[in-house]
Ligand SMILES: [Zn+2]
């Protein structure tokens with residue numbers, strides 16, 4: 001929480017009640033990847049009149065401050081999750097049947113990055129998504 005507060009403070013982003021509700025939803029769902037609609041649904045349990053525009057703006061702002069990590073898994077739909085604070089972000093496996101999003105442990109891309117480095121590129125980050133069927137859905141089919 002301290003790291004989050006520091007980022008908020010440094011960027012002069014004040015947490016109003018509604019913004020705080022959005023951030024709390026994300027913190028209580030650590031490890032999950034939520035769409036703006038899902039965040040809205042949860043936030044309304046605390047603030048019934050909170051609107052999608054506020055939720056969306058807050059999510060975007062928190063993502064721009066690196067407090068949240070934002071990624072697109074379905075066509076035109078962003079999902080947000082709590083950022084692991086400056087560490088490299090993990091990669092994802094998306095199940096095409098049930099929609100489950102899991103995290104991949106291990107990272108084989110650093111070797112590739114250093115190869116690109118040698119070619120004169122300066123790589124800042126990378127992101128990888130696998131699409132397929134999770135063990136449960138795979139068993140059913
Ligand atoms: Zn599945």
Ligand SMILES: [Zn+2]
Nearest residue numbers: 033081092103
């Ligand atoms: Zn994730």
Ligand SMILES: [Zn+2]
Nearest residue numbers: 089107109126
């Ligand atoms: Zn990686």
